[in-house]
């Protein structure tokens with residue numbers, strides 16, 4: 461089939477690569493001038509183990525499967541990563557009960573190696589840490605996400621696929637037996653494809669509304685959950701990822717590390733109505749307070765505004781977590797079209813598993 465994938469983020473690239481390896485002729489259309497200019501360049505670069513997500517949800521299944529596939533991929537393709545492990549820490553009795561719930565959920569989700577450890581054992585691993593107990597997750601890691609995306613782009617091209625940059629998809633309609641896709645940009649044109657994947661991230665809902673005949677009731681609401689990060693101007697205090705217990709809309713302000721060992725804190729959750737990526741320095745106050753519950757020695761004046769990302773959420777404040785939405789022909793009634801909505805965390809970790817499922821949908 462001639463397959464069009466809309467969006468060159470980590471999910472679109474994984475789908476394009478998988479479709480090309482499956483023998484399809486693949487084109488990726490990307491509105492910006494490069495890969496990974498959307499949500500995929502503004503995240504924590506954590507390979508999640510799959511601890512938290514409710515039983516049998518797509519997030520639970522795709523995260524665990526995707527994580528195993530991602531480690532195998534990184535090893536075989538030489539993508540930089542480190543399985544550094546993660547501690548989810550409890551600083552009081554109420555949090556300890558929450559962490560035990562996460563342990564039970566992670567075991568249901570089939571996550572390998574998770575165990576509860578005491579405060580002393582946690583401090584023996586990380587001397588600067590305060591906690592009364594913690595969940596240890598040895599399968600969690602970090603990845604050079606840009607190296608990963610470049611590797612998939614290379615494979616796509618090796619298979620004869622291509623990415624058209626500065627090529628916005630403006631609208632499309634189905635006229636049997638093909639999709640007629642209207643491209644904007646400097647070389648505006650209409651081209652035909654057998655199958656289309658909408659992997660447009662924050663633009664997925666707007667794009668779905670411009671697909672002629674796409675049922676309006678099947679386009680979910682888009683809620684913007686901004687996550688701010690603060691860098692740490694000091695010698696890194698931890699060598700493993702440290703997470704507090706989750707909060708409404710996110711996993712809590714945690715310690716993330718990059719492959720150079722640099723430490724930063726975030727993301728928090730800020731509900732916004734319009735895209736903006738400015739980090740308000742005043743948010744540092746709440747970061748100091750939260751981080752000091754598990755890193756009491758955090759010195760004053762060490763947090764510096766870093767960057768922000770925006771989660772493409774399907775639910776808002778106080779509404780609980782939504783699952784990923786992968787809408788295929790059975791959901792919206794249109795042939796050989798898959799639309800992805802709400803692919804927030806753990807979308808990076810899940811990308812290879814999402815790709816397998818989406819390509820299977822296209823052929824069904």
Ligand SMILES: Cc1cc2nc3c(=O)[nH]c(=O)nc-3n(C[C@H](O)[C@H](O)[C@H](O)COP(=O)(O)OP(=O)(O)OC[C@H]3O[C@@H](n4cnc5c(N)ncnc54)[C@H](O)[C@@H]3O)c2cc1C
Nearest residue numbers: 467469471491498499500503504506629661663687807809
């Ligand atoms: C703060 C934050 C932290 C996160 N941390 C993690 C983490 O540690 N681990 C993890 O597994 N996941 C994490 N995630 C989730 C992960 O980053 C996302 O799930 C993933 O990047 C989504 O990729 P995508 O390809 O769907 O979207 P995007 O990367 O946004 O790609 C969509 C692309 O479509 C393009 N586009 C839009 N409209 C059009 C159009 N009409 N025509 C052509 N192109 C178009 C955009 O320019 C964009 O490049 C995090 C997310 C956030 C926001």
